[in-house]
Amino acid sequence: MPEPQSAERINDFVIKLANVNGTGSASANSLLMKSIFRMGVPVVGKNFFPSNIQGLPTWYEIRVSRDGHIARSGRVDIMVAMNAETYRQDLSDVSPGGVLIYDSTWPRSHELVREDVTILGIPLAKICNEHFDGIRARILMKNVTYVGALAALLELDLEVIKQLLGETFARKPKLADANMQAIHLGYDYARDHFECPLSLRVESMDLTRDHIMIDGNSAAALGCLYAGVTVGAWYPITPSTSLMDAFRSLCAQHRTDAETGENRYCIVQAEDELAAIGMVLGAGWMGARAFTPTSGPGISLMSEFIGFGYFAEIPAVIFDVQRVGPSTGMPTRTQQCDILSAAYCSHGDTRHPILFPADPTECFEMAVAAFDLAERLQTPIFVLSDLDIGMNDWMCPLLQWDDDYRWDRGKVLSETDLEKAEHFWRYYDHDGDGIPYRSLPGVHPKGAYFTRGSGHNAEGRYTEDADEYREVVDRLNRKFETAAELVPAPVVVNSARGDIAVLSVGSCDGAVREALVLLGEQGVKLNYMRVKAFPFSGKVQDFLDRHERVFVVEQNRDGQLRKLLINETTTDPAKLVSILHYDGLPIGSDCILEAILGGLEKGAAA
Amino acid sequence: MSYMSKPRIAHPGLKKNALGLTRRDYEGGMSTLCAGCGHDSITAAIIQACFELAIEPHRVAKVSGIGCSSKTPAYFLSASHGFNSVHGRMPAVATGANAANRDLSYIGVSGDGDSLSIGLGQFCHAMRRNLDMLYLIENNGVYGLTKGQFSASADVGSKAKRGEINEQPPIDPVLTALAMGGTFVARSFSGDKEQLVPLIKAGLKHKGFALIDVLSPCVTFNDHEDSTKSYAYTRQHYHPALETDFVRPAEEIMADYDAGAAMSIELHDGSMIVLRKAAQDYDPQNRGTAFAYIKDKLRDSEFLTGLLYVEETAPDMHVLSHTADRPLVDFGWEDLCPGSSALPEILKRYR
Numbered sequence: 001m002p003e004p005q006s007a008e009r010i011n012d013f014v015i016k017l018a019n020v021n022g023t024g025s026a027s028a029n030s031l032l033m034k035s036i037f038r039m040g041v042p043v044v045g046k047n048f049f050p051s052n053i054q055g056l057p058t059w060y061e062i063r064v065s066r067d068g069h070i071a072r073s074g075r076v077d078i079m080v081a082m083n084a085e086t087y088r089q090d091l092s093d094v095s096p097g098g099v100l101i102y103d104s105t106w107p108r109s110h111e112l113v114r115e116d117v118t119i120l121g122i123p124l125a126k127i128c129n130e131h132f133d134g135i136r137a138r139i140l141m142k143n144v145t146y147v148g149a150l151a152a153l154l155e156l157d158l159e160v161i162k163q164l165l166g167e168t169f170a171r172k173p174k175l176a177d178a179n180m181q182a183i184h185l186g187y188d189y190a191r192d193h194f195e196c197p198l199s200l201r202v203e204s205m206d207l208t209r210d211h212i213m214i215d216g217n218s219a220a221a222l223g224c225l226y227a228g229v230t231v232g233a234w235y236p237i238t239p240s241t242s243l244m245d246a247f248r249s250l251c252a253q254h255r256t257d258a259e260t261g262e263n264r265y266c267i268v269q270a271e272d273e274l275a276a277i278g279m280v281l282g283a284g285w286m287g288a289r290a291f292t293p294t295s296g297p298g299i300s301l302m303s304e305f306i307g308f309g310y311f312a313e314i315p316a317v318i319f320d321v322q323r324v325g326p327s328t329g330m331p332t333r334t335q336q337c338d339i340l341s342a343a344y345c346s347h348g349d350t351r352h353p354i355l356f357p358a359d360p361t362e363c364f365e366m367a368v369a370a371f372d373l374a375e376r377l378q379t380p381i382f383v384l385s386d387l388d389i390g391m392n393d394w395m396c397p398l399l400q401w402d403d404d405y406r407w408d409r410g411k412v413l414s415e416t417d418l419e420k421a422e423h424f425w426r427y428y429d430h431d432g433d434g435i436p437y438r439s440l441p442g443v444h445p446k447g448a449y450f451t452r453g454s455g456h457n458a459e460g461r462y463t464e465d466a467d468e469y470r471e472v473v474d475r476l477n478r479k480f481e482t483a484a485e486l487v488p489a490p491v492v493v494n495s496a497r498g499d500i501a502v503l504s505v506g507s508c509d510g511a512v513r514e515a516l517v518l519l520g521e522q523g524v525k526l527n528y529m530r531v532k533a534f535p536f537s538g539k540v541q542d543f544l545d546r547h548e549r550v551f552v553v554e555q556n557r558d559g560q561l562r563k564l565l566i567n568e569t570t571t572d573p574a575k576l577v578s579i580l581h582y583d584g585l586p587i588g589s590d591c592i593l594e595a596i597l598g599g600l601e602k603g604a605a606a
Numbered sequence: 607m608s609y610m611s612k613p614r615i616a617h618p619g620l621k622k623n624a625l626g627l628t629r630r631d632y633e634g635g636m637s638t639l640c641a642g643c644g645h646d647s648i649t650a651a652i653i654q655a656c657f658e659l660a661i662e663p664h665r666v667a668k669v670s671g672i673g674c675s676s677k678t679p680a681y682f683l684s685a686s687h688g689f690n691s692v693h694g695r696m697p698a699v700a701t702g703a704n705a706a707n708r709d710l711s712y713i714g715v716s717g718d719g720d721s722l723s724i725g726l727g728q729f730c731h732a733m734r735r736n737l738d739m740l741y742l743i744e745n746n747g748v749y750g751l752t753k754g755q756f757s758a759s760a761d762v763g764s765k766a767k768r769g770e771i772n773e774q775p776p777i778d779p780v781l782t783a784l785a786m787g788g789t790f791v792a793r794s795f796s797g798d799k800e801q802l803v804p805l806i807k808a809g810l811k812h813k814g815f816a817l818i819d820v821l822s823p824c825v826t827f828n829d830h831e832d833s834t835k836s837y838a839y840t841r842q843h844y845h846p847a848l849e850t851d852f853v854r855p856a857e858e859i860m861a862d863y864d865a866g867a868a869m870s871i872e873l874h875d876g877s878m879i880v881l882r883k884a885a886q887d888y889d890p891q892n893r894g895t896a897f898a899y900i901k902d903k904l905r906d907s908e909f910l911t912g913l914l915y916v917e918e919t920a921p922d923m924h925v926l927s928h929t930a931d932r933p934l935v936d937f938g939w940e941d942l943c944p945g946s947s948a949l950p951e952i953l954k955r956y957r
Contacts, residue, residue, distance in 0.1 A: 038957075212956035222952065228942035230934040231705045233698075250952070254944045262930040264937055266705040268923075270698065271731040278691065278698025278728075279705065282669075285689060287935045288706035304692050398953060401946040406939060440935070441687035441703070442710050445664040450680055450688035462680070 011041050011066035013077035013200045015150070018090045019143070020083050022054030028143030029060040030393070031164055032150060037213055037395065038160045040205040042068045045213075045393045046586055051238065051331040057086045066205065070359075070394065071511030074590030077200055078153075080146055082124075087112060099153075099198060101146060120194055122149050127185050132178070141182040148186025155197040157204070158187065210398050216389035217293075219360035220319055221246035222399065223367025224291055225254060228407050229317075231290035232267045233279035235298065238331045239387040240321040243293035273298035277305040277316070284315040285451060287412065287440040289371050291317040296325045296338050299345060306380050307346025308453040310476070313427070313436065315374035315410070319367075319383045321390040324584045333584030334387035336506055339560035342382045343534055349473060353483045354382040354534040358509040359389060361396045362532075368405075369488065375410035377483050378438060386555070388507045388586040411437045418444035426460030427472055434479030480535055487533035490540055496525035500603075501543065502596070503529045503576075504553040505561050507586065512553055514589035519596060526551075526596070531561070536568055544571040549603060551596055553579040555587050624660035632657045634681040639674060644796030644822030644837075645744045649681045651799050652713065652742075655806035656683060659854075667703055667710045671696040671725060674751055675717035675744035675822075683713075694725025697732035700739050701923070707933040708924055711810055712739035718759040719749050722777045726758075729779075733786040733815050735923040740809040740816045743779050744796070746824035747835035754827035761907075765832035778904060779819040784897045784915055790816035791896075791915040795844050796823070797837065798911070804852040804879075805913060811852075813874035814922045821909065834907070845903070847888050848912035853878040871916055881913060890915050 019025035033045040050056035081090040081102045096116040104121025124142045132141050169176035234244045255264040270276035276292045283290035324330035325337045355366040374381045426449045427436045439447025449460040457468035504512045529543045552562040559578040566573045579595040581587040620628040632653045663685035670676035672693035679688045691699045721729045747760040760772040783791045790812040794802045809816030829836045855876035870880045896915045
């Protein structure tokens with residue numbers, strides 16, 4: 001349990017909002033977060049929501065952090081308890097010295113109190129019933145009213161809130177006014193009944209200029225648009241759906257001819273994931289940049305075709321926004337549980353390059369990189385994001401685009417190349433890097449060959465010959481070695497010359513970085529590496545080699561990254577110590593800190 | 607396009623088409639199917655149709671799934687790209703390929719196992735999208751490559767080579783296509799090239815999904831007595847409902863048709879299909895009555911053949927998606943990447 005808070009805490013606390021889903025709380029909570037962001041204070045919002053449309057508990061956690069920490073901290077300083085069903089649990093989650101706000105329209109059981117928590121009752125339903133008409137409006141406005149109360153308690157800038165509402169309801173000024181009225185109702189009630197502000201409060205800073213609040217799925221979709229993607233095929237699945245939704249809306253704006261209404265893209269909603277990946281491979285075979293967004297169950301369904309793409313050497317990009325498995329698992333909760341199934345997806349000897357974005361900025365950058373790699377390497381590429389990155393709003397520096405960048409189409413023979421060529425052998429390794437040359441359909445008859453998942457030789461012809469088969473699969477291995485040097489290099493932070501280090505991946509990054517700062521304050525300085533891609537480059541091997549013990553932090557039960565490191569490097573498994581978090585909520589810095597301190601103690605004792 | 611005049615040793619007497627190509631330019635590798643396989647006759651019909659239509663071979667994309675039928679794209683149009691996909695999933699590959707490059711002609715070859723069992727869903731959804739392609743089912747009622755199991759098109763009472771009698775009712779591809787909104791639905795017989803060649807031509811020129819279910823006996827596993835997919839049984843039970851002639855845009859309709867029994871349908875590129883009805887009351891443009899008529903005949907063990915239903919005006923996948931006329935693969939970097947200047951406006955909503 002975190003320490004009780006004492007003095008003023010400015011721009012450094014956690015607000016958790018407990019709501020019932022389907023009551024419109026999401027937009028109110030996002031208004032609250034954006035207001036703090038617009039006041040120049042670093043903030044991050046995480047949504048813990050059910051796989052349901054209406055009626056189940058949902059939580060939103062806003063971390064205000066002047067130091068720019070982005071992970072969960074394990075604290076709850078202010079709880080807005082709007083869900084009677086979860087009230088008991090919500091109260092117990094508040095850190096000592098914290099504040100709980102509830103709707104006091106109805107009486108609360110005497111048992112539900114805590115000596116060390118300040119409890120503030122606001123008759124939200126009563127206030128809204130008196131001022132708004134219609135059941136739906138009253139439910140929605142309750143949420144906006146508590147944002148108003150928080151504005152008074154935390155000293156938020158009402159002008160900022162007004163401006164945000166004006167932008168949100170630009171086309172419906174009446175709604176903006178009604179929302180602002182609700183803000184004032186909550187604000188005035190709090191000012192009249194409580195001492196405002198609290199010792200926890202927000203003070204304007206200038207740390208969010210040139211930053212945006214964006215989710216990873218939107219950022220990845222933007223990457224697809226900028227990478228020149230023309231074909232998208234998909235089957236709806238949480239939490240990847242918003243990626244294709246975002247791509248579609250970006251395309252409608254930027255890829256539709258204003259005069260003719262013609263689209264320079266084609267999105268197909270497939271009948272299932274098996275078809276979605278087949279469409280992507282068909283488009284990739286033709287020479288278009290094509291992708292599919294999906295999640296774990298979709299990967300399982302796609303695996304036969306992914307093996308085909310590997311063996312027939314067809315570019316494809318698969319965004320796997322990971323959710324909790326196994327099976328249907330918990331579709332709206334986060335995990336990093338597809339690392340192994342992506343790396344070795346499909347039957348037979350197969351291995352696939354994977355990119356691991358850690359935040360929305362990297363979703364944008366790695367989306368572009370993934371298409372270059374897919375075409376350069378002529379193989380399916382995974383981008384392994386997760387629900388935490390994909391669906392939560394992260395504070396990121398404004399995304400940048402270099403106009404000098406051009407796409408890498410890889411080794412594609414032109415009509416002239418084919419005209420000049422004596423013959424075309426599809427799977428022949430001319431350059432010694434394991435990457436053959438390919439021809440696109442419709443370009444030249446000399447480029448024609450039969451793409452197949454059955455045994456084929458270097459010329460591209462059917463074979464069942466032992467030597468010819470081995471020649472092809474051994475070359476695929478050489479290609480994978482080439483891939484290790486083409487994929488993004490790991491990030492290394494050297495803070496000590498010590499022999500103990502931390503290694504992590506993807507969305508663990510923020511929590512690990514905060515834990516390292518906290519450890520540093522205690523005099524424990526550890527080196528850190530975040531792997532950004534598979535296959536692992538030589539730098540990963542070097543890092544493992546120069547440390548005696550490496551804590552491997554990841555969000556799954558089985559230590560999948562650790563297993564992959566053991567499988568794909570020459571490191572001694574005994575050196576790699578797992579720190580695992582897999583309850584479906586994003587990993588927090590507190591659990592890493594605790595595990596490392598515990599691990600170091602154990603190490604010292606041994 | 608200098609490759610059209612590549613030197614080629616051929617008999618000087620060989621007939622040339624409008625592109626100056628001979629029939630040999632449309633052939634593929636040697637078939638490895640059993641001698642007498644119906645599929646080889648279909649391959650020959652495809653070659654003849656493409657030759658006569660003077661299609662540039664490299665502007666055709668051949669796609670298939672898994673099975674004996676799906677091997678056949680290797681035996682025709684060796685100058686065309688081919689894609690031998692996974693079992694039952696050819697329609698998805700064709701959909702993605704067509705989405706990317708709408709200018710090629712797509713020939714899909716599938717079988718009854720590939721389309722009616724493992725791939726039934728994809729087969730139906732390709733029709734639902736009215737994907738612009740020719741889709742041939744080489745239908746023999748049996749799994750050949752795994753040596754003789756019944757397929758989903760096997761008729762009730764048909765006897766397997768090992769003696770087993772099929773009890774499960776078949777899925778009929780023609781009725782399925784009519785139910786799914788197929789816009790070009792035909793049936794033929796591998797042994798009737800006269801009927802099959804014009805059907806293939808018309809199917810290639812149809813703007814949308816053209817299904818031809820071709821009864822194609824398996825000489826090794828399903829050509830015995832008491833099989834309902836044998837050569838002998840098929841010859842006895844197939845009935846042309848319509849005779850189909852295909853007429854290219856510039857050609858005149860030469861044949862003399864009986865006014866009452868003939869109807870002509872104009873295709874997207876101006877070519878014509880002329881149908882001569884064997885049955886007076888049959889209307890190939892009425893989905894409901896066509897369905898009922900075909901089903902009635904099937905009940906009497908009669909396979910109606912010919913172009914059984916056609917709807918030339920239905921929008922295809924690209925029309926429905928408002929895709930540009932220019933193939934997506936032909937757009938360049940500048941057409942696709944909005945550049946840094948567009949970024950501030952896009953990111954505004956995330957402030």
